[in-house]
Amino acid sequence: MKEKADGGRAVTLKDLARELGIHPSTVSRVLHSGSDVAKGAASAATAERVRELARKLGYSPDPQAASLRTRRTKLLGVIVPRLSDLVLAIMYEGIDEASAEVGYSAFVMNSRDDPEEQRRKIDLMLARRVDGLIIGDAHLDGGLLQELTDRKVPFVLMNRRVPGYPSATCDDVAGGELVASHLWEMGHRQVAVIAGERYASTAVDRTSGFVDRWRSLGGTISDDDVVWSRFDTAGGREAGEEILARGKPRPTAIFAVNDFAAIGAMGALRSRGLTVGEDVAVVGYNDTSLAAELPIPLTSVHSPMADIGRTAVQLIQAVLRGDKPEPAQLKPTLCVRESSAARASAEVAAT
Amino acid sequence: MKEKADGGRAVTLKDLARELGIHPSTVSRVLHSGSDVAKGAASAATAERVRELARKLGYSPDPQAASLRTRRTKLLGVIVPRLSDLVLAIMYEGIDEASAEVGYSAFVMNSRDDPEEQRRKIDLMLARRVDGLIIGDAHLDGGLLQELTDRKVPFVLMNRRVPGYPSATCDDVAGGELVASHLWEMGHRQVAVIAGERYASTAVDRTSGFVDRWRSLGGTISDDDVVWSRFDTAGGREAGEEILARGKPRPTAIFAVNDFAAIGAMGALRSRGLTVGEDVAVVGYNDTSLAAELPIPLTSVHSPMADIGRTAVQLIQAVLRGDKPEPAQLKPTLCVRESSAARASAEVAAT
DNA sequence: GTCTGCAACCCAATCGATTGGGTAAACTTT
DNA sequence: AAAGTTTACCCAATCGATTGGGTTGCAGAC
Numbered sequence: 001m002k003e004k005a006d007g008g009r010a011v012t013l014k015d016l017a018r019e020l021g022i023h024p025s026t027v028s029r030v031l032h033s034g035s036d037v038a039k040g041a042a043s044a045a046t047a048e049r050v051r052e053l054a055r056k057l058g059y060s061p062d063p064q065a066a067s068l069r070t071r072r073t074k075l076l077g078v079i080v081p082r083l084s085d086l087v088l089a090i091m092y093e094g095i096d097e098a099s100a101e102v103g104y105s106a107f108v109m110n111s112r113d114d115p116e117e118q119r120r121k122i123d124l125m126l127a128r129r130v131d132g133l134i135i136g137d138a139h140l141d142g143g144l145l146q147e148l149t150d151r152k153v154p155f156v157l158m159n160r161r162v163p164g165y166p167s168a169t170c171d172d173v174a175g176g177e178l179v180a181s182h183l184w185e186m187g188h189r190q191v192a193v194i195a196g197e198r199y200a201s202t203a204v205d206r207t208s209g210f211v212d213r214w215r216s217l218g219g220t221i222s223d224d225d226v227v228w229s230r231f232d233t234a235g236g237r238e239a240g241e242e243i244l245a246r247g248k249p250r251p252t253a254i255f256a257v258n259d260f261a262a263i264g265a266m267g268a269l270r271s272r273g274l275t276v277g278e279d280v281a282v283v284g285y286n287d288t289s290l291a292a293e294l295p296i297p298l299t300s301v302h303s304p305m306a307d308i309g310r311t312a313v314q315l316i317q318a319v320l321r322g323d324k325p326e327p328a329q330l331k332p333t334l335c336v337r338e339s340s341a342a343r344a345s346a347e348v349a350a351t
Numbered sequence: 352m353k354e355k356a357d358g359g360r361a362v363t364l365k366d367l368a369r370e371l372g373i374h375p376s377t378v379s380r381v382l383h384s385g386s387d388v389a390k391g392a393a394s395a396a397t398a399e400r401v402r403e404l405a406r407k408l409g410y411s412p413d414p415q416a417a418s419l420r421t422r423r424t425k426l427l428g429v430i431v432p433r434l435s436d437l438v439l440a441i442m443y444e445g446i447d448e449a450s451a452e453v454g455y456s457a458f459v460m461n462s463r464d465d466p467e468e469q470r471r472k473i474d475l476m477l478a479r480r481v482d483g484l485i486i487g488d489a490h491l492d493g494g495l496l497q498e499l500t501d502r503k504v505p506f507v508l509m510n511r512r513v514p515g516y517p518s519a520t521c522d523d524v525a526g527g528e529l530v531a532s533h534l535w536e537m538g539h540r541q542v543a544v545i546a547g548e549r550y551a552s553t554a555v556d557r558t559s560g561f562v563d564r565w566r567s568l569g570g571t572i573s574d575d576d577v578v579w580s581r582f583d584t585a586g587g588r589e590a591g592e593e594i595l596a597r598g599k600p601r602p603t604a605i606f607a608v609n610d611f612a613a614i615g616a617m618g619a620l621r622s623r624g625l626t627v628g629e630d631v632a633v634v635g636y637n638d639t640s641l642a643a644e645l646p647i648p649l650t651s652v653h654s655p656m657a658d659i660g661r662t663a664v665q666l667i668q669a670v671l672r673g674d675k676p677e678p679a680q681l682k683p684t685l686c687v688r689e690s691s692a693a694r695a696s697a698e699v700a701a702t
Numbered sequence: 703g704t705c706t707g708c709a710a711c712c713c714a715a716t717c718g719a720t721t722g723g724g725t726a727a728a729c730t731t732t
Numbered sequence: 733a734a735a736g737t738t739t740a741c742c743c744a745a746t747c748g749a750t751t752g753g754g755t756t757g758c759a760g761a762c
Contacts (some may be wrong), residue, residue: 012748023712028750043710060478064415064424065748068717073415083447084440084640093435093461105479107458110444127411128456233644263644270646289435293584293614295621295646363718374742379720394740416718419747 011059019057020049027054031061067129076106076316077125080136080159081113085231086288087258087305088136091159094309095134102317104131111137113197118144126153132316138162139199154319158312160201166319167327168311170303172202175332176209176255178301179283182334183253184217187344188281190249191219193226194239194256194265203228206257206285206301225251229261236264244272252280252344259284259291259300266296266339281340297337304330362410370408371400378405382412418480427457427667428476431487431510432464436582437639438609438656439487442510445660446485453668455482462488464548469495477504483667489513490550505670509663511552517670518678519662521654523553526683527560527606529652530634533685534604535568538695539632541600542570544577545590545607545616554579557608557636557652576602580612587615595623603631603695610635610642610651617647617690632691648688655681 013031017024022042029041030050042050053059067073076099080088092108099106107130109121118137122144125133133155138145142162148155149165157167183191193210196203207226214221224246229239236256243265244250254269256262262284266276276282276296284291287302311328318325364382368375373393380392381401393401404410418424427450431439443459450457458481460472469488473495476484484506489496493513499506500516508518534542544561547554558577565572575597580590587607594616595601605620607613613635617627627633627647635642638653662679669676 010748013750014748022710024749025713025751026711028748029711032750040709041711046710062419062748063479064419065717066750068413068415068419068719068748069750071717082444083434084437084444086435086437086440089435089437089440093433096434096460100475105458105475107456109447123411124451124456128414233640237644263641266646267644276646289584290614290641293588293618295617295627361718364720365718373740375718376720376743377741379718380741383720391739392741397740413718416747417720419718419749420720422747 010062011057012062013059016050016053016057016059019053020046022046022050026050031059072131073129074104075128075130076104076132076134076313077122077128077130078106078108078134078136078158079111079118079121079125080108082110083108086260086290087286088159090288090305091136091309091312094306095158095313096309097306098310098313102313104313106134113137113139113199115139115144122148132156132320134158134312134316136160138165138167138201140201140204141199154316156312156315156319156325158308161205161327162201165327166315166325168308168315169201169327169329170305170308170332171329172205172332173209173212174329175285175301175303176206176211176257177213178332178334179206179255179285180210180213180217180219182299182336183255183281183283183340184214184219186253186281186340186342188251188253189219189344190251191221191225191253191255192243192251193221194236194243194254194258194261195226195228196231196257196261198228200231203231203257210255224248231258231261233260233264233267236261237268238264240265240268241271244268250280253283253340254280255283257285259286259288259298262298262300262339263290263294266294266298277339277342281342281344283340287335291335292337294339296339299337299340300335301332302335303332361413362408363413364410367401367404367408367410370404371397373397373401377401382410423482424480425455426479426481427455427664428473428479428481428484429457429459429487429509430462430469430472430476430484431459433461434459437611437641438637439510441639441656442487442660442663445657446509446664447660448657449661449664453664455664457485464488464490464550466490466495473499483507483671485509485663485667487511489516489518489552491552491555492550505667507663507666507670507676509659512556512678513552516678517666517676519659519666520552520678520680521656521659521683522680523556523683524560524563525680526636526652526654527557527562527608528564529683529685530557530606530636531561531564531568531570533650533687534606534632534634534691535565535570537604537632537691537693539602539604540570540695541602542572542576542604542606543594543602544572545587545594545605545609545612546577546579547582547608547612549579551582554582554608561606575599582609582612584611584615584618587612588619589615591616591619592622595619601631604634604691605631606634608636610637610639610649613649613651613690614641614645617645617649628690628693632693632695634691638686642686643688645690647690650688650691651686652683653686654683 111118161167195207229235284300287300291298291300462469512518546558580586635651638651642649642651
């Protein structure tokens, strides 16, 4: 809080140098290098004087100037579908913290999952000369990613994965499996899935994890028990209504791949006079803070969102060092709550 | 998507100049100035050649270099309590859009409403040489703000106001008044307020707007009908429980100054076996996307969150131009839903 | 007594864009 | 035709930090 302490301009290396009667480059070396380069650059006594004065005057290096020379901005660009999606917001909080810890700053922008916007935002970030990108809105048909690779732009994926690229995600297949096992054990035999957007690995993986496990347990589930939808509450409501409107026997359980979609589905059930947790079990995904606080608390797969963000920062650091890190998949856990705590009601289960 | 088009380095002014056989400064003037300075700098023909080549090579100016010279970074720093608060996330979306429109980029950081964090984050932003700050987490006892003013750091407040500083907020007093009028009209006479954090103008204004209007309508409300709390769901639940645990007659309506607190309060009511909207009306604030989608849809004061963000950008632009803009207060509107749609039940109202 | 080596610095170019101050040539004006 | 005015540019310094390549002075080696 003092780099402009006395009304005027910020303190520069030159100011320090002048004050101490030494050359700016010496000051730079002292301040810049941990102690390795610092040796040989100045005597211990001088180094101490430099550090002392820097502290006193509240010197803080101008990152603009530094990066002009070093060609590194210590800036990370983060692209998410929308920051008002709680899941992404929390991942971003993880990024923000982790990147600050390693001396980077993060920039976020929304793409609204619109391919054109994704391009535009990436361009904006590159124009700002970010050192690397964390992409939270990757689409499975990733032409864009190939292009970035060709252009040698360092990037990692977060939240959603695309095979062949480094990514930090939840192990969504495992998450889907957890739900399948849980619902099966609770005696459900008729289920439906609100699957999310087809272009997102989160949706695809959670769904396929669920479906595969369900079948391996001996359950049957057909393609039209899987409804693709938007991730938000309204999308979940529509999907829920679609499921209920079908001619088929009503499912005793619904798995929505996202808490917000699950909330929407709960709304649809309620509109039909059905009680969530009694007539129909509902399970969500991500265990957002709301899940536990809903009037009927929502069973949800807990995914370590902040850690996913932190991991993404580690991965991009590795990429910037020139490594090619393996995808990281963090483990989900199931939080069973009232919305799916009761066994499937006998008559229906017997159907 | 092409400034690094052919594998190598980014295109610079010098590259363009060399290619065209003219001086970099001429290129700069052509590209930089809208057409005013451009005239006199180069012939129309040359100007066209420059623009043409710039387009072809995908030239994008290095903002680092530019800002080193111009002392402007075109960067805005945004501080919010937490981005995982949907309200702030949406305001940030407004900022993001509006700032992009005027050629700025925005940086966000979380302060978690912790004064020490606020300082630290502000320092980080200033170290990045942001042109101005948008502060979304101002505390009413604003020593920090005075300090920033003294240091001549350009800033505006958003979401929360502090008298004497430029700010973009919802007219929270008016919002509180809307709720008071509504509940009064619905026949409620015993009410309680979940007031939020004392240090936030949002909490204080909404509460005082409500209380003052309530009294002017002839209602009575005492200090202990107002419970200060955190803004999140857990805080709302605790406050709700506190209200219900008091010896006093149970209120027929609760106004929570925040949707999440309202949801928490709804949970507390439900745990007691009370039905929201029948036994007790609940009203929230902000009309977040969830409000309408809850199992029992929540009456809420709609505040134009994205517009508040956009307005904050306009204000900071004004400050950067040297103006001293007046605080902007955007108008809220009331969205009545099921949680408060029924008239207060007669027996209780008659008490 | 010269030479080598090291410690402790200094110098100047560099990154890319911007900008105040030119200047040469062409074109008017009188 | 001399003087003035435009037009269309160019030059070089500047912003602040970094860095490869010196230089100086002194100590100890031979």
